[in-house]
Amino acid sequence: METICEYEKCTGCFACQNVCPHKCIKLVSDKFGELHPQINQDLCIDCGLCIKKCPVRTEPQWEVPIGCYAVWNKNEKDRRLSASGGVATCFSQYMIKNKNGIVYGVKWDKQLRPVFDKVTSISDVEDLKGSKYVQAYVNFKYKEVDVDLQSGKNVLFIGTPCQIAGLKSFLGKDYDNLLTCDLLCHGVPSPDYLSGEIKRILGRKIGLATNCRFRGNDKYNYNFSLWNNGKVLYNKRAFLSYYFTAFLTSITLRESCYSCRYASERRISDITLGDFIGLGKLYPFTGNAHNASVVVLNTSKGEYFFSEFRNSMQNLYIEKREYEEAVQGGESFRKPVKRNIKRDKFLVLYEKYGWEKAITKVLWKYIFRNTLMAELKKLLHKKSF
Ligand SMILES: Cc1cc2nc3c(=O)[nH]c(=O)nc-3n(C[C@H](O)[C@H](O)[C@H](O)COP(=O)(O)OP(=O)(O)OC[C@H]3O[C@@H](n4cnc5c(N)ncnc54)[C@H](O)[C@@H]3O)c2cc1C
Known part of the structure; x- marks a missing residue:
């Protein structure tokens, strides 16, 4: 059988594992601990679905950002364990509380491995707080997202751009009740x-x-x-x-990170979140911006969600900024990182x-x-x- 994609380009997104109708693909660690698909040839029927759905092989639908904001949660206690402005946490809380929705994000398991989890209660959002600078295991979560979407639930999925690409490719169509948020990403170690x-x-x-x-x-x-x-x-x-x-x-980043196609001004999700590096450098900024987040709205769905969100959430500092400022400050908006x-x-x-x-x-x-x-x-x- 043909390989699913070029080894060095594989992002370990888990789309192939989720899509295989015979469950014969499993992401396993290579000698460096990087996750790559392994196919059980005894079970494989050569249907080619894994190849068809591999995001490395297809051109994603690129979005051109339409809005950019500097945002942080002013509630210091709630924000303490968050990576930057605590926006991912606020989005998650809003999705569960105000939209009766479900959130998919990354927590540590008992062996301190980063795993995607489905979260339905505000208290469990705590486990997702903080950036885990390591590649997370998606396992079969795209399938669960699909089931939730088909049952009409509102779903927020937060992950690295390659994981958003994997999810979108797996789903194969857009759902009104799905909101995707990608994290501006420098790369992931194994x-x-x-x-x-x-x-x-x-x-x-x-x-x-x-x-x-x-x-x-x-x-x-x-x-x-x-x-x-x-x-x-x-x-x-x-x-x-x-x-x-x-x-x-x-x-120590995954080999594919050094040629990441998502490290670009064009984005692939509804909303991009990251650190607002360089805030105030291009245009004056008077707020007290310690550890601010950048929120980039990439689609009208993302824009609509954000306008509803900002009207309902208290304790948020929100200021409109130029996208150019975020791009100049954040290297991952421009190009993949250089291989050391x-x-x-x-x-x-x-x-x-x-x-x-x-x-x-x-x-x-x-x-x-x-x-x-x-x-x-x-x-x-x-x-x-
Ligand atoms: C591997 C990685 C590399 C990053 N590189 C950059 C960068 O170069 N430049 C930049 O500006 N920002 C980068 N970020 C994003 C930044 O660190 C923050 O995650 C982002 O600003 C959101 O902060 P927050 O306070 O809103 O999130 P919080 O409220 O702290 O919530 C954290 C969110 O991140 C998700 N998450 C945590 N770890 C992972 C993981 N391993 N994989 C997928 N999702 C995860 C959680 O599910 C949660 O939704 C990176 C994040 C990660 C995980």
Whole structure:
């Protein structure tokens, strides 16, 4: 049988697994932990549906943005665990409370793997808060979305652009009761790297970790922190953390992320959410913009949802901005990230020795220098008092 798509271009979106009528496709980890389809040839009847529905093989329906806003939730308590302005959380709460709807988003499972979940209660939206900088498992959630849509439920699906593309391709048609939100995305590391990092840090105590955070509207923003039921087990600033540094410097992203077609001014969902990087740089901004979100409205459906949403939700700061400002500030609106020159060395070492040795060999000088600088800064700060 023909391969579903080119190996390096596969985004691991799970569309093929969901669409296969004989359940003979499963996304499995390759030697780097990247998820790729594996076909059970004994069951496959060569119907070609997986190839037909693969979003890598078809041109998506591109949307040209029609509105751009700087937004954040002014309720500091509600926003604390959110990645930036807490807009994804507010959208989710609104969808459940005001539209009697269902939300699909990403939470940690018991092994701290990021998995898509179906959420129907406001209290469960808590689990979706915060960006998990790692590729999430969609599993069979597109099928569940389809069932919910066909039963007339309002559905909000939030994910990376390639996951939105996977969902849309799987569904094959637009539904009035579906709202899609893509997160502006720099790229996703494989879940095996994150497991390797947690093991490196906690060793035999790995089972203690119940939460992993990267962002937040508190002192843990841009920190890599591990938690046990609200108690911090480990905490390092991003530039002192091996995992976070490797993510931010694009050493450990999935191979397809370096040629991502969705890192573009054209979008594929109803609404795009991200960090409003560069807010106020192109045009004056007077608000107190710490960790603001950018909300880009790409379709009339997204525009309608947002106007209803802003009329019903209190405690939101919303200001109209020029899309150009968001595009200039956010690289992922313009082009895919560049493959770090250290990546090849990392992959060779990872295959040979695993996560711990590979990442420390590639990054130890950088982390060592940053640690020294941080200690020096602390010392100078102490002395000046
Ligand atoms: C892998 C990744 C890379 C990103 N890269 C960038 C970037 O380069 N530039 C930028 O401006 N913004 C980026 N973002 C988006 C940014 O980090 C915030 O997610 C976004 O601003 C929304 O913040 P919020 O406060 O509204 O979300 P919150 O209220 O914190 O809610 C978080 C939402 O993100 C979803 N989510 C969390 N982790 C994942 C995941 N692994 N896969 C799919 N969905 C997930 C949750 O389901 C939830 O809906 C990235 C996000 C992810 C997950």
